Amino acid sequence: MNKREFVLGSLGAACLAVPKPSLTQSLSKSSDYPNKPIHLIVPSDAGGGTDYAARAVGSKLSDLLGQSIIVDDRPGAAGNIGVEQGARAEPDGYTLLMPITSFPMNPSLYLKLPFDTEKDFVPIVKVCSAPLVLVVNTDVKANTLQELIALAKKNPGMLNYANSGNGTSSHLAGELLKKMADAQIMSINYKGGGAAIVDTVAGRVQMYFSTVPAAFPNIQAGRLKALAVSSTKRVDMLPDVPTADEAGLPGFEVVGWFGIFAPKGTPEAITQKLNVAINTVLQRPDIRAHFAKEGLVTGGGSQEDLRKLLQTDMAKWNKLIKEIGIQPI
Numbered sequence: 001m002n003k004r005e006f007v008l009g010s011l012g013a014a015c016l017a018v019p020k021p022s023l024t025q026s027l028s029k030s031s032d033y034p035n036k037p038i039h040l041i042v043p044s045d046a047g048g049g050t051d052y053a054a055r056a057v058g059s060k061l062s063d064l065l066g067q068s069i070i071v072d073d074r075p076g077a078a079g080n081i082g083v084e085q086g087a088r089a090e091p092d093g094y095t096l097l098m099p100i101t102s103f104p105m106n107p108s109l110y111l112k113l114p115f116d117t118e119k120d121f122v123p124i125v126k127v128c129s130a131p132l133v134l135v136v137n138t139d140v141k142a143n144t145l146q147e148l149i150a151l152a153k154k155n156p157g158m159l160n161y162a163n164s165g166n167g168t169s170s171h172l173a174g175e176l177l178k179k180m181a182d183a184q185i186m187s188i189n190y191k192g193g194g195a196a197i198v199d200t201v202a203g204r205v206q207m208y209f210s211t212v213p214a215a216f217p218n219i220q221a222g223r224l225k226a227l228a229v230s231s232t233k234r235v236d237m238l239p240d241v242p243t244a245d246e247a248g249l250p251g252f253e254v255v256g257w258f259g260i261f262a263p264k265g266t267p268e269a270i271t272q273k274l275n276v277a278i279n280t281v282l283q284r285p286d287i288r289a290h291f292a293k294e295g296l297v298t299g300g301g302s303q304e305d306l307r308k309l310l311q312t313d314m315a316k317w318n319k320l321i322k323e324i325g326i327q328p329i
Helices: 023-029 049-059 077-087 145-154 169-181 192-204 212-220 268-282 285-294 305-326
Strands: 039-042 069-073 094-095 121-137 160-163 186-189 207-211 224-229 255-263
Touching: 023 305, 039 077, 049 069, 049 255, 049 268, 049 285, 069 160, 077 224, 077 255, 121 192, 121 212, 121 268, 145 169, 145 212, 145 224, 160 192, 160 224, 169 186, 169 305, 186 255, 186 268, 192 207, 192 212, 207 212, 212 224, 255 268, 255 305, 268 285, 268 305
Parallel strands: 039 069, 039 094, 160 186, 160 207
Antiparallel strands: 094 255, 121 207, 121 224, 121 255
16 A cells, blocks of 8 residues: 555544534535545645644544545645645545645745635644744753743843744744743744754754654753743643743744645535544544644634634734734745
8 A cells, every 4th residue: 555545444433522514414415425535735745743643634534434545745835835736626525735834824925825825725624733832952041931031131132043944833933922022032044943953952042942742852851941832721742831821921822733625616515524524533532642642732623613713823923924024025
């Protein structure tokens, strides 16, 4: 079997938490779907966070669908190449899209995209969210977020933070911290998270908003200090690390998320059926535990929930990007 093809596993009975329509109703509306494999476009490299989440969910979809899920990695241009291919796909339910976390940010970072982020896609369901953790080098004389802010204010421009690329979650988290704390902290651009972590450990930069799995080994080994997580709830992998809100920045939240979308025009009966099926998978204890071990928070909910999340995040990031002066390209 092709390594990118995952045969769907058993789902079991539908959970009471699954949103309407019911599983039975959904099946009756689209009884002939699917009758061939489904392609799930992931606009990133194999092995990345989006790819991981796509394969975890794809491997557990059940006899309800009865077909293979082919995870199709198409990286490039901050995810825009794969997203464009998803937008242009036939709206028949056999090509779906799971964008990377820059999906709601890119409309504010690019002067012109070859797709409309809101209008060219039908939301299906939020799969999971990916909080960040603020880590600092062990030589930094701060053990809490408030101590870090005080240090930055006492020494304007002395501290710097790594970001994994212009307009990424780590970049915008750093800029939001600066804005809310009213502190002067320099931003250092990197081409990815790996180099950013290495240089933070080495002390070439003082801090970094990292994904939890990437930072976790260094936190455990005492090579980095974790000061706060970027979500409004604590992360299972780091139960003793407070949220930024708890640590003194009320309202601070920067959380990337992965959701599944279909091309505009996909029949409602199909998108409803997919919503019910994926929600059922997301209720599985093994999936929830699998995600938690990777620092991910399991999602779920209605199609409208995902639509509202996309709209809210697009507005939030557009406002911040304009305020900090990132020029669209």
